[in-house]
Amino acid sequence: xxxxxxxxxxxxxxxxxxxxxxxxxxxxxxxxxxxxxxxxxxxxxxxxxxxxxxxxxxxxxxxxxxxxxxxxxxxxxxxxxxxxxxxxxxxxxxxxxxxxxxxxxxxxxxxxxxxxxxxxxxxxxxxxxxxxxxxxxxxxxxxxxxxxxxxxxxxxxxxxxxxxxxxxxxxxxxxxxxx
Amino acid sequence: xxxxxxxxxxxxxxxxxxxxxxxxxxxxxxxxxxxxxxxxxxxxxxxxxxxxxxxxxxxxxxxxxxxxxxxxxxxxxxxxxxxxxxxxxxxxxxxxxxxxxxxxxxxxxxxxxxxxxxxxxxxxxx
Numbered sequence: 001x002x003x004x005x006x007x008x009x010x011x012x013x014x015x016x017x018x019x020x021x022x023x024x025x026x027x028x029x030x031x032x033x034x035x036x037x038x039x040x041x042x043x044x045x046x047x048x049x050x051x052x053x054x055x056x057x058x059x060x061x062x063x064x065x066x067x068x069x070x071x072x073x074x075x076x077x078x079x080x081x082x083x084x085x086x087x088x089x090x091x092x093x094x095x096x097x098x099x100x101x102x103x104x105x106x107x108x109x110x111x112x113x114x115x116x117x118x119x120x121x122x123x124x125x126x127x128x129x130x131x132x133x134x135x136x137x138x139x140x141x142x143x144x145x146x147x148x149x150x151x152x153x154x155x156x157x158x159x160x161x162x163x164x165x166x167x168x169x170x171x172x173x174x175x176x177x178x179x
Numbered sequence: 180x181x182x183x184x185x186x187x188x189x190x191x192x193x194x195x196x197x198x199x200x201x202x203x204x205x206x207x208x209x210x211x212x213x214x215x216x217x218x219x220x221x222x223x224x225x226x227x228x229x230x231x232x233x234x235x236x237x238x239x240x241x242x243x244x245x246x247x248x249x250x251x252x253x254x255x256x257x258x259x260x261x262x263x264x265x266x267x268x269x270x271x272x273x274x275x276x277x278x279x280x281x282x283x284x285x286x287x288x289x290x291x292x293x294x295x296x297x298x299x300x301x302x303x304x305x
Binding site for chain 2: 086
């Protein structure tokens with residue numbers, strides 16, 4: 001009984017450890033991870049086992065959403081299709097895409113998303129500093145951000161503070177997570 | 180839909196653009212900050228300073244930017260080194276950054292370089 005008890009205890013511990021490691025490894029999965037562009041573009045890509053999408057890892061930790069901030073240095077608008085732009089934060093350029101093709105969707109949620117997306121279009125102008133949140137995707141072998149939110153930054157120190165935030169979070173949080 | 184191909188403007192200070200610096204290269208994409216000392220509406224040529232360092236910036240491609248002497252500006256563009264070894268930045272993007280904390284800006288550049296170096300030295304853990 002004691003052995004069984006120990007066994008049960010060990011199993012529980014194993015299960016707890018497994019659950020702990022799974023929860024740790026998924027700890028960044030639903031967070032908008034703040035990354036500098038060079039860090040974001042160097043994420044490891046691997047095809048997902050269950051879907052056709054690509055999964056992304058940083059130091060072995062999977063992540064799916066990011067937050068980035070930079071100066072808009074390229075802008076390509078195809079009305080009713082997409083707005084493609086690049087955000088330069090001084091370390092690299094992050095390719096971003098804002099889909100605008102859901103105007104006539106049957107889904108109410110998609111039409112709402114389209115309304116929101118079309119409000120972001122005039123904010124994204126060349127030279128503007130924008131904070132972007134979105135989902136990671138792969139396009140022609142490189143990472144791109146599928147934009148869900150855009151905020152224009154007017155504070156001249158916003159880029160500096162974002163840079164410091166990213167360095168602080170990488171050193172004191174993201175780099176310390178166990179794989 | 181073609182892929183985005185645009186160079187990132189490396190964060191540098193005007194000090195880094197002296198002829199002896201590794202950043203002083205023909206066509207180098209850089210991002211610089213400085214106070215506007217002179218501006219010619221005829222030529223679109225701006226002169227910015229940071230301490231003792233001066234740089235000429237060609238702003239002919241920047242349509243929506245107004246220039247005020249004494250204000251601080253940030254430019255991203257490519258460095259054109261002329262035959263007399265003087266660098267002129269061909270700006271493609273610019274903005275007024277009055278109110279920026281230049282001390283914090285320079286400190287953040289140092290921190291960023293350390294951070295990037297530690298990443299490059301540790302690629303296996305990426």
